[in-house]
Amino acid sequence: xxxxxxxxxxxxxxxxxxxxxxxxxxxxxxxxxxxxxxxxxxxxxxxxxxxxxxxxxxxxxxxxxxxxxxxxxxxxxxxxxxxxxxxxxxxxxxxxxxxxxxxxxxxxxxxxxxxxxxxxxxxxxxxxxxxxxxxxxxxxxxxxxxxxxxxxxxxxxxxxxxxxxxxxxxxxxxxxxxxxxxxxxxxxxxxxxxxxxxxxxxxxxxxxxxxxxxxxxxxxxxxxxxxxxxxxxxxxxxxxxxxxxxxxxxxxxxxxxxxxxxxxxxxxxxxxxxxxxxxxxxxxxxxxxxxxxxxxxxxxxxxxxxxxxxxxxxxxxxxxxxxxxxxxxxxxxxxxxxxxxxxxxxxxxxxxxxxxxxxxxxxxxxxxxxxxxxxxxxxxxxxxxxxxxxxxxxxxxxxxxxxxxxxxxxxxxxxxxxxxxxxxxxxxxxxxxxxxxxxxxxxxxxxxxxxxxxxxxxxxxxxxxxxxxxxxxxxxxxxxxxxxxxxxxxxxxxxxxxxxxxxxxxxxxxxxxxxxxxxxxxxxxxxxxxxxxxxxxxxxxxxxxx
Amino acid sequence: xxxxxxxxxxxxxxxxxxxxxxxxxxxxxxxxxxxxxxxxxxxxxxxxxxxxxxxxxxxxxxxxxx
Numbered sequence: 373x374x375x376x377x378x379x380x381x382x383x384x385x386x387x388x389x390x391x392x393x394x395x396x397x398x399x400x401x402x403x404x405x406x407x408x409x410x411x412x413x414x415x416x417x418x419x420x421x422x423x424x425x426x427x428x429x430x431x432x433x434x435x436x437x438x439x440x441x442x443x444x445x446x447x448x449x450x451x452x453x454x455x456x457x458x459x460x461x462x463x464x465x466x467x468x469x470x471x472x473x474x475x476x477x478x479x480x481x482x483x484x485x486x487x488x489x490x491x492x493x494x495x496x497x498x499x500x501x502x503x504x505x506x507x508x509x510x511x512x513x514x515x516x517x518x519x520x521x522x523x524x525x526x527x528x529x530x531x532x533x534x535x536x537x538x539x540x541x542x543x544x545x546x547x548x549x550x551x552x553x554x555x556x557x558x559x560x561x562x563x564x565x566x567x568x569x570x571x572x573x574x575x576x577x578x579x580x581x582x583x584x585x586x587x588x589x590x591x592x593x594x595x596x597x598x599x600x601x602x603x604x605x606x607x608x609x610x611x612x613x614x615x616x617x618x619x620x621x622x623x624x625x626x627x628x629x630x631x632x633x634x635x636x637x638x639x640x641x642x643x644x645x646x647x648x649x650x651x652x653x654x655x656x657x658x659x660x661x662x663x664x665x666x667x668x669x670x671x672x673x674x675x676x677x678x679x680x681x682x683x684x685x686x687x688x689x690x691x692x693x694x695x696x697x698x699x700x701x702x703x704x705x706x707x708x709x710x711x712x713x714x715x716x717x718x719x720x721x722x723x724x725x726x727x728x729x730x731x732x733x734x735x736x737x738x739x740x741x742x743x744x745x746x747x748x749x750x751x752x753x754x755x756x757x758x759x760x761x762x763x764x765x766x767x768x769x770x771x772x773x774x775x776x777x778x779x780x781x782x783x784x785x786x787x788x789x790x791x792x793x794x795x796x797x798x799x800x801x802x803x804x805x806x807x808x809x810x811x812x813x814x815x816x817x818x819x820x821x822x823x824x825x826x827x828x829x830x831x832x833x834x835x836x837x838x839x840x841x842x843x844x845x846x847x848x849x850x851x852x853x854x855x856x857x858x859x860x861x862x863x864x865x866x867x868x869x870x871x872x873x874x875x876x877x878x879x880x881x882x883x884x885x886x887x888x889x890x891x892x893x894x895x896x897x898x899x900x901x902x903x904x905x906x907x908x909x910x911x912x913x914x915x916x917x918x
Numbered sequence: 919x920x921x922x923x924x925x926x927x928x929x930x931x932x933x934x935x936x937x938x939x940x941x942x943x944x945x946x947x948x949x950x951x952x953x954x955x956x957x958x959x960x961x962x963x964x965x966x967x968x969x970x971x972x973x974x975x976x977x978x979x980x981x982x983x984x
Contacts, residue, residue: 648935648938648939648942649934649935649938650935757946758939758942759942759943759945759946759949760942760943760946760947760950761946761949761950762950779949779950779953780950780953780954781946781947781949781950781951781953781954782946782947782950783947784950784954894953894957896957896960896961896964897961897964897965897968
């Protein structure tokens with residue numbers, strides 16, 4: 373009878389101690405229905421060869437293929453796949469370790485849903501001296517992120533029949549063969565599951581990619597090609613670039629020959645504020661920079677002005693090539709946006725706050741290009757304060773909506789490059805939010821019952837409920853001159869409404885991780901009780917009533 | 919004020935704005951660094967507390983301990 377799991381481990385001259393630790397971690401599994409497919413890829417060290425033969429000789433579940441000449445990790449891994457008989461393939465490197473409950477935990481997840489074709493888990497790194505560090509608590513399935521980085525990597529468990537159907541590992545992708553395989557498997561997987569528990573210790577030793585992404589530059593190039601071919605298979609016209617020195621990739625989608633019209637809607641009260649020493653109406657800077665800097669070819673700008681907007685501002689706006697609408701009083705941000713969108717003619721809508729400034733010519737190209745995929749419903753931008761610190765890097769729902777890594781330096785990469793890559797999020801801020809007009813109409817625009825706060829969040833969550841993705845891009849950056857010290861201005865009834873509509877979503881963000889401390893936006897581990905900050909008073913009142 | 923003077927004034931103003939922006943960015947970089955270091959310190963504390971809790975549990979499990 374075929375075992376549940378086939379662990380495939382190609383071996384090529386690992387440090388002997390690490391190989392023994394790896395084998396011990398497999399033998400120590402609490403779940404027993406596995407086989408180990410070892411492939412010695414021409415190891416020169418006789419001690420390694422001896423250790424492998426000893427392992428195969430003492431446990432009938434261990435099979436050994438000996439390749440006298442090293443053929444590389446792809447050939448060795450495929451040799452392992454050839455002898456695998458299990459329902460699922462488990463990829464384990466020759467110097468890494470599984471936690472003792474790894475297979476049992478994955479098995480439980482698979483039993484809960486027989487349609488799962490691919491499972492990945494959280495991981496950490498283990499140093500020579502056994503120190504564990506760099507715990508990577510991952511998001512649930514995030515396809516855009518997988519294009520930017522192989523965040524799934526360890527531990528990966530794949531249905532063997534699907535691995536065979538896609539042709540196993542591909543020659544020419546050595547070093548990123550797992551990224552390439554995961555991309556091809558997930559393109560066809562019925563269901564993908566994430567286990568939010570550390571089940572894999574990735575060993576850091578000299579020359580390993582765990583400790584130094586530059587150790588294998590050929591692997592980064594292979595990864596880039598893997599992502600490029602993945603996009604080509606999906607029919608997405610794009611190029612892929614390596615992102616500097618890291619093993620991250622940037623996907624640049626190509627603008628179609630006939631660029632669809634984009635309508636930028638800016639509600640304003642003509643407020644003036646001091647920025648970089650100058651006090652001026654912010655909306656004028658926003659509109660002028662938008663018109664002068666943006667290189668997107670077909671943009672219409674609609675400014676919805678509050679009745680209290682100073683006459684000097686409205687007269688200056690009237691002199692610009694924009695449509696100016698008088699807002700319907702009283703103040704309701706959602707209604708004003710809806711009013712602006714109703715008057716627009718673009719295929720795509722961008723909501724833009726009046727206290728923004730555009731300096732990046734291709735910002736709109738970057739944002740709109742994501743809509744080449746029909747399941748993308750919203751795209752949000754990277755927003756910086758006047759001092760260059762991060763205002764918006766996506767919203768995390770962690771008992772309350774939070775701007776992640778708010779106030780961190782603009783060039784901070786965030787954990788595992790989080791702030792430098794495009795990825796799915798639960799929601800983005802309405803300060804700069806792009807969405808297709810057809811979807812806007814389908815969902816009824818912004819909810820007018822949220823006059824001030826959470827209208828963007830509600831819209832994004834409705835978009836996600838419609839089966840579409842919300843993307844935050846690190847590659848469209850604008851300034852957002854919002855006050856850094858402003859207190860939350862949500863009304864209590866808005867908080868109550870948010871909770872009544874989206875309580876489940878507020879307590880489970882698929883792009884966060886249950887191991888994070890509640891009400892924290894900076895990926896802190898959950899254990900430290902003293903960090904459990906109090907909810908703001910208005911939130912506390914609402915939550916206590918529930 | 920002659921036309922020439924106005925241009926000089928405008929240039930000086932723009933230079934001052936650029937310098938103000940530069941200084942604010944330097945301040946922002948420092949603020950961001952403080953935030954990052956604080957989070958790193960919290961993480962270290964959390965790890966130490968986790969280890970201490972684990973050691974306490976282990977001690978309780980040893981024979982002769984309640």
